[in-house]
Amino acid sequence: MLTRRTFTTLSAALLAAPLALGAGAVSAQELTKVTFVQPSPSAINSFNVFVAIGEGFFAEEGLDVTVESINGSGPVLQALSSGQAQFGRPGPGPVLAARGRDVDAVFIYNFAAKSNFGIVVPNDSAVQSPADLKGTVIGTGTADGAEVGFARNVLKGSGLEEGTDYTFLTVGDGGPATAAFSSGEMQAYSASTADAAILNQRGVAVRDITPGEYARFFGNGFITMGDTIRNNPELVEKFVRAIYRGHIFALDDANRDKVLAHMAAGNPQESEDPAFAAALFDAVRSKTIPVDMTNGYGYQPPEVWEEWQQVQLAAGELTAPLPDLTAAYTNEFTLKVNGSQN
The missing domain is CATH 3.40.190.10 (Periplasmic binding protein-like II)
Structure with a gap:
């Protein structure tokens, strides 16, 4: 609607x-x-x-x-x-x-x-780069939004293939994304600038692990x-x-x-x-x-x-x-x- x-x-x-x-x-x-x-x-x-x-x-x-x-x-x-x-x-x-x-x-x-997207992880996560996300679940706000394609690109650049090395999970943004991190349902999140700010505001401190060269992807x-x-x-x-x-x-x-x-x-x-x-x-x-x-x-x-x-x-x-x-x-x-x- x-x-x-x-x-x-x-x-x-x-x-x-x-x-x-x-x-x-x-x-x-x-x-x-x-x-x-x-x-x-x-x-x-x-x-x-x-x-x-x-x-x-x-x-x-x-x-x-x-x-x-x-x-x-x-x-x-x-x-x-x-x-x-x-x-x-x-x-x-x-x-x-x-x-x-x-x-x-x-x-x-x-x-x-x-780029107004980035792959973020909790501040205390052991993950330091996209390559470290092998075997994890990565949350997205929507099933087919721009953040999904952006994350695929970053992960592909690190040698990871969807469905084999990681999976996407549509969790929404705001409160649902906060809950998904807190429950361990996802280990990373493909976030917009706004999404990351909201997570930080809601007490889930996150950091961006996206390599700098991806900033050119408007x-x-x-x-x-x-x-x-x-x-x-x-x-x-x-x-x-x-x-x-x-x-x-x-x-x-x-x-x-x-x-x-x-x-x-x-x-x-x-x-x-x-x-x-x-x-x-x-x-x-x-x-x-x-x-x-x-x-x-x-x-x-x-x-x-x-x-x-x-x-x-x-x-x-x-x-x-x-x-x-x-x-x-x-x-x-x-x-x-x-x-x-x-």
């Missing part, structure tokens, strides 16, 4: 303001309704969306955005392919797997420019369907411009209080502990800053897409290379809105 959070993106000031594209005043009747689907209820993990809503960036583009929260990248892709949403934020691995099934999903903005980003790009490129450009503006706004420490307030409005429960929410935001935000800023925020390095495809092939998520890997992503809109391409 989709959990709906509808956000008002209009104010009297915005109604009187010109659109970013210079189309004149906007009214409620003229706004285009858009649905964005995220793979968890976290507003912090999609902070640029909630900033774009709260600051009126979507409204300035003529968009009225509804946010839906579901469980994992797989359902996000299903929602878009069935027409229930126009935009989503899944991981690159699930997107490639979906394209292998002829689902025309296209990455349009690289948000988690550095994580969840924004997608749409190929037919949306072909039939309504203006909509895609407007959406990307708004999330880019939200991203840049949130990176400015001068806007910190406003950003935290927008995320609290998006998910009040997540921000009940303001200190924890602020620390989690800092951790998530740091993952969205590219190592190489040559092409600006949101850019997707083609060479890393090649590596992601090799990961999917090695894991059996793809039975053969995609006929055209470049069809899985486009930098056109990102380069246009971030000023790298005029």
Whole structure:
């Protein structure tokens, strides 16, 4: 079931303001309704969306955005392919797997420019590297989310094969993951930045054993369907411009209080502990800053897409290379809105 959070993106000031594209005043009747689907209820993990809503960036583009929260990248892709949403934020691995099934999903903005996943173990565990996980059970938040493909890649790099050397166990996140560690049901966990922070907050101190070279594997980003790009490129450009503006706004420490307030409005429960929410935001935000800023925020390095495809092939998520890997992503809109391409 989709959990709906509808956000008002209009104010009297915005109604009187010109659109970013210079189309004149906007009214409620003229706004285009858009649905964005995220793979968890976290507003912090999609902070640029909630900033774009709260600051009126979507409204300035003529968009009225509804946010839906579901469980994992797989359902996000299903929602878009069935027409229930126009935009989503899944991981690159699930997107490639979906394209292998002829689902025309296209990455349009690289948000988690550095990997937002890691394999974590309890602080007192004897495990020091992925190779030490032979013969163990590794927990995941979802059965087919981006964290699963990421963990397979890391473990494959250490010579471990799923089903032979280790097994995955879907345990969920938050409380269930805490309980699975406490009961010994799992010995490691493929965690997002948020997952690790929550575990530490709940008294299960964990450390990340992921080798540093895996940071280049960017994580969840924004997608749409190929037919949306072909039939309504203006909509895609407007959406990307708004999330880019939200991203840049949130990176400015001068806007910190406003950003935290927008995320609290998006998910009040997540921000009940303001200190924890602020620390989690800092951790998530740091993952969205590219190592190489040559092409600006949101850019997707083609060479890393090649590596992601090799990961999917090695894991059996793809039975053969995609006929055209470049069809899985486009930098056109990102380069246009971030000023790298005029």
